Amino acid sequence: MKQIKNVFNFELKGMLKSKSMIVTSLIMCIIVLIITSVPTFMTWFGSDEPETSLEEERVEMIEEFNLVYDNEELENALTPVLGKSDYSNQDELKKAVSSEEVKSGYVIHDFNNYTYVSFDQIMDYSEQSMFEDIFSSVNEKRLLEDAGIDSDKVYEIIEQPIESDNIILGKDAGSGTIIAFVVIFTIYMLILLYGTNVATSVAREKDSRTMELLITSTKPKTLILGKVAAAGTMGILQISALLLVAAIGFFINRVNYPDFILDMIKASMSLDTLFIYILFSVLGYILYLFIYASLGSLVSKVEDVSSAVAPITFLFVLAYLAATLAMQMPDNSIIKITSFIPFVSLFTMPIRYMLTSVPLVSVIASSAIMIVTVVLLASLSIYIYRFGSLNYGNKIKLKEIIKSFRS
Structure with a gap:
């Protein structure tokens, strides 16, 4: 445990001291603050002339x-x-x-x-x-x-108006669509950024032969757990900073927000919905980080990382496309099925839960499947990492590693 902590601290400090990471985070925070201040800017630069009728x-x-x-x-x-x-x-x-x-x-x-x-x-x-x-x-x-x-x-x-009243007993899908898009886009960029970062870090250590020195003093399991934990923590810290800036910007400019936006935020982001988003996002985040780290250990050169992670990146893009479909048709049969597939459910289950009524049994089942998959793939990733960490010869076939892992 002490060794994992040492690796974790070393990797996290390296990321926190990275100038590119600091600059990127500051730029993103400024952008978020500007976006949350748009209603105020509109009042500053808006026309004083009365609005024209239709x-x-x-x-x-x-x-x-x-x-x-x-x-x-x-x-x-x-x-x-x-x-x-x-x-x-x-x-x-x-x-x-x-x-x-x-x-x-x-x-x-x-x-x-x-x-x-x-x-x-x-x-x-x-x-x-x-x-x-x-x-x-x-x-x-x-x-x-x-x-x-x-x-x-x-x-x-013909133009006789029809009067109607809507009584919504479940959830209003229209109020949560924009928030759902913001959340899935954030998680999408976070996993791609830090997943590629972990894979590149592992490949760079192999390329520079640093891996040989690390393995002699630290177990491969310790290295991959420390790296994944550090990357995961850094991503969470960055997202937390963005959310904090967004919250500050929102409360500062709240008086200038249209009522329909305030009602939309209030109606869609309940505590249970927030919990489901955090649960599936964190589990999916960890799942993909382990996969990216293990794939990075299969190559001997940094230049080969992109080709090594291409299949899982393609799968992740498909998951994002499924999420965009879920925002339009949360009750679609295909979307219901994908909400139980761990590689996709990190997007589709929270979206379904926000936009439509999902049975509690389905949420628990999907969560259990996700947790079990994370544990199994973490074990497989650790095995792949140990198998490929000191391999500098021929390209390792993932099929052979999985066969060896099963045996």
Whole structure:
């Protein structure tokens, strides 16, 4: 135990004294503080002008339409709604768009037919969508009146509002989606960063032959446990610092936060949800750190680390993709299955627990599976580390090590 403590202290002090780690942590803390202060910045730089209503925005957008009517009948009928013709024909409108005098324009051929002219095709279709809505409503009103139907009465019936009250007996998925994304992204970056760091550290010791000196005075089991414990502690310290800065930023700027954000945080982050996130995140974090450390011991050069950890990194990316799917469909059958697979459940089970009602039996079963898997893979990782720590010859096949471990 004393040797593990010595390795742990040595590795942790090295990380804490690392300039790159200190600078990275400071930059991340500053970014978090800026993000939590965005509502305050918005009040500082916000416009003092009164907010325009939807109807006023609609009128402003209509005034920006650049129109060409094919005939006088269309112009007389649509001018009161869309405005007067800005150009005499389509060619003039094209010239204006080509010279960037205007961004776009509309050539109206009939009450249900038009041509949209623009210089670049962009993804923002709000203006064209607004034009089509207005254009369509004018045509509908004309057709109803031609058929002898009171268009005002029809629209009054169609637009009759529906009143409803929502009674949520379980959990509100909408309130926790953003928080779930922030949490899984944080854990994702944490495991990738420190997992690769542990694997590289082990490979560097082998590459510089430092491993030979360490093994003579310390057992391989002690080394890997100390390294994983140090990397895990450093990651937890870094996340704790970020959470502390986020909490400080939130409480300083709380008065400027919109009510819906405050309600969302209050509704989604209960004590039991927080406990489930911490439990699965810590267990998953330890699980992947052991795997990365053992894979780093299989190579003799630092340059080979990326290829050695590629399979587990690919698996971890799949777990992240499953988590993004879980945020949209927490009750999906595939997501339910993945919440019992340890390599993925560190993401999917907490997300399911936050966004939907999960039976307590399922949570306990998933936790038990995760704990057992961590213990088994930790034992396997220690064996792989011991097997590969002094191997400098041919590339070790993981299949052979696992076969040897089982026997």
